[in-house]
Amino acid sequence: MIKVESLTKKYGGFTAVDNVSFTARPGRVTGFLGPNGAGKSTSMRIMVGLTPASSGYAEVSGRRFADLPNPGLEVGVLLDASAQHAGRTGREILTIAQRTMGLPASRVDEMLERVSLTPSESSRRVRNYSLGMRQRLGIATALLGDPEVLILDEPANGLDPAGIRWMRDLLRGYADQGGTVLLSSHLLHEIEVIADDLVVIGNGRIVAQGTKAELLASAGTLVRTRDVPTLARALVDADLEFSHMTDAIRVDADADVVGQVALSAGVALTELRAADGAGLEEMFLELTADTQREGVAA
Amino acid sequence: MTAVAVETEVVRTARPTPARIPMSRIVAVELRKSFDTRSGFWLMVSIGALALIATIATILFAPTDELDYEAFASAIGFPMAVILPVIAVLSITSEWSQRSGLTSFTLVPHRSRVITAKLIVTLGIGVVSMLLAAGIGALGNIVGTAITGTDTIWNISGAELFYIVLGNVLGMLVGFMLGLLFRNSPGAIVGYFVYGFVLPPLAMLLAASQDWFDKLQPWVDFNYAQGNLFNGVMDGEMWAQLGVTSIVWLVIPLAIGVRLVMRSEIK
Numbered sequence: 091m092i093k094v095e096s097l098t099k100k101y102g103g104f105t106a107v108d109n110v111s112f113t114a115r116p117g118r119v120t121g122f123l124g125p126n127g128a129g130k131s132t133s134m135r136i137m138v139g140l141t142p143a144s145s146g147y148a149e150v151s152g153r154r155f156a157d158l159p160n161p162g163l164e165v166g167v168l169l170d171a172s173a174q175h176a177g178r179t180g181r182e183i184l185t186i187a188q189r190t191m192g193l194p195a196s197r198v199d200e201m202l203e204r205v206s207l208t209p210s211e212s213s214r215r216v217r218n219y220s221l222g223m224r225q226r227l228g229i230a231t232a233l234l235g236d237p238e239v240l241i242l243d244e245p246a247n248g249l250d251p252a253g254i255r256w257m258r259d260l261l262r263g264y265a266d267q268g269g270t271v272l273l274s275s276h277l278l279h280e281i282e283v284i285a286d287d288l289v290v291i292g293n294g295r296i297v298a299q300g301t302k303a304e305l306l307a308s309a310g311t312l313v314r315t316r317d318v319p320t321l322a323r324a325l326v327d328a329d330l331e332f333s334h335m336t337d338a339i340r341v342d343a344d345a346d347v348v349g350q351v352a353l354s355a356g357v358a359l360t361e362l363r364a365a366d367g368a369g370l371e372e373m374f375l376e377l378t379a380d381t382q383r384e385g386v387a388a
Numbered sequence: 389m390t391a392v393a394v395e396t397e398v399v400r401t402a403r404p405t406p407a408r409i410p411m412s413r414i415v416a417v418e419l420r421k422s423f424d425t426r427s428g429f430w431l432m433v434s435i436g437a438l439a440l441i442a443t444i445a446t447i448l449f450a451p452t453d454e455l456d457y458e459a460f461a462s463a464i465g466f467p468m469a470v471i472l473p474v475i476a477v478l479s480i481t482s483e484w485s486q487r488s489g490l491t492s493f494t495l496v497p498h499r500s501r502v503i504t505a506k507l508i509v510t511l512g513i514g515v516v517s518m519l520l521a522a523g524i525g526a527l528g529n530i531v532g533t534a535i536t537g538t539d540t541i542w543n544i545s546g547a548e549l550f551y552i553v554l555g556n557v558l559g560m561l562v563g564f565m566l567g568l569l570f571r572n573s574p575g576a577i578v579g580y581f582v583y584g585f586v587l588p589p590l591a592m593l594l595a596a597s598q599d600w601f602d603k604l605q606p607w608v609d610f611n612y613a614q615g616n617l618f619n620g621v622m623d624g625e626m627w628a629q630l631g632v633t634s635i636v637w638l639v640i641p642l643a644i645g646v647r648l649v650m651r652s653e654i655k
Contacts, residue, residue, distance in 0.1 A: 139497045140490065140654040156497040159408035167494045173487035177425035183491075186424070190409065190417050190495045215426075231491065238403070 091116055091270050096146035106132045108294040114272040119265045121285030122274035129294035130274040134243050138167050162191040166232030166240045171224035176217035180227045191235045201230040221248025242273040246280050258284045278374045310342045314361035324355035340365050414505040438467035439521040443528030455532050456541035460525035473563030476510045477576040480567030489654050514560045518553040548620040555617035568645025610637035
């Protein structure tokens with residue numbers, strides 16, 4: 091379990107993290123989603139004590155990170171896969187972590203196997219690693235102490251599609267066994283397929299959070315009909331917010347409500363479903379529209 | 389219809405709180421870290437290699453009548469004074485330059501413990517290296533005088549040897565301090581060379597031309613005070629001078645460096 095409470099980080103006049111509060115629960119994958127520079131990495135660095143917070147606090151397994159007697163056994167951390175001494179071999183980096191945590195040497199081989207780094211790869215120096223290999227090594231370091239909590243910053247970066255699939259299955263399995271997983275990403279689709287809960291951050295502030303299902307629900311219902319004007323009138327009469335899409339209408343209401351309105355109005359529907367996928371993406375773009383560098387191509 | 393969130397409140401069996409990482413383990417890991425990269429390994433090898441080269445050079449080039457233990461000690465002393473502080477600098481700065489600190493300071497969340505372990509390892513390496521160098525020098529003295537057929541002269545006492553080791557350890561501490569202050573390998577190494585090799589001749593010039601500085605120098609110039617250690621004679625006043633200058637040039641900056649490291653953000 092990770093608990094973040096009113097976390098704020100200021101750099102002079104710039105507020106990188108602004109009153110961020112959320113909880114990542116055991117047995118669930120919590121996606122920390124936001125555009126680049128939104129404050130995800132800074133928040134994560136504060137959680138593990140690498141960056142001092144201006145105010146607020148973060149707790150892992152009910153304690154401040156610095157109060158964990160042997161953090162590697164309780165929290166697996168991967169903040170930046172490239173932040174390793176380039177002159178060490180992959181195996182050596184794992185060995186240092188294994189010794190620091192006081193684990194048997196056999197754990198190193200187990201972990202190398204778990205992340206599919208071959209003996210010849212693990213005896214190479216990290217400077218010769220691809221980003222994907224570094225991510226695998228970083229994951230191995232994080233999993234080494236069999237921790238109950240994982241904090242991973244953009245772990246899928248640099249992985250090929252098969253690697254992303256592997257990572258997804260690994261984290262899913264981890265959460266299903268009761269682990270707490272917090273992972274950040276700036277890619278909605280990456281998070282959407284794995285996360286149970288979402289925390290969406292923009293400009294240092296949380297703009298939305300909840301279960302994925304809740305956030306999908308709040309994205310509304312997609313409805314199609316040949317008789318758009320009649321349905322639109324009925325929706326207005328029912329006081330429902332809606333917007334016209336290319337060949338459909340997106341309504342800010344549950345599917346059963348929309349279906350009821352259509353039935354009363356005697357409109358035949360060709361499609362009625364939760365506006366997921368597109369809906370969440372639309373929400374993500376909307377929520378971060380003010381904060382994104384590029385702005386949103388409407 | 390949207391999928392209903394399935395509450396998967398799986399609770400793991402509560403695990404016992406792990407024991408705190410003992411200091412001995414952090415020291416052992418830090419020691420391993422000074423040898424496990426190619427650059428670190430060769431830096432360590434170079435201590436022995438340079439001592440050997442200096443010894444051989446002394447046998448080859450020193451005038452026969454000057455071939456005594458002191459000649460070997462001073463020949464070996466110079467490369468030691470260069471290389472040991474660099475080792476001290478890199479033990480700190482590599483955590484920042486190579487960004488491995490992200491892992492080091494997360495696995496051991498108390499930075500002071502990591503820094504203390506590094507200090508212990510640095511001092512250990514310093515003392516062991518100096519004793520190794522002294523041994524190589526002694527061997528050179530025996531072999532060298534056997535070749536030239538002159539008497540083997542042991543003109544360095546135990547106390548003098550201790551002074552030399554202390555002098556080099558102080559040099560390492562200066563490197564350690566600069567590493568903490570700069571947290572950048574080139575910056576700290578250049579800083580050390582300016583301190584160790586550029587400032588002394590300038591101070592000497594100033595002392596030669598300015599009478600007031602000549603009188604003041606022993607009390608303000610750390611290099612100068614350290615130099616007494618290498619001359620082999622230390623009286624009470626010299627110890628006092630060493631103490632005063634090391635507080636100003638070593639202890640206070642070290643405290644500032646530690647404070648900076650404790651509060652800094654590790655990216």
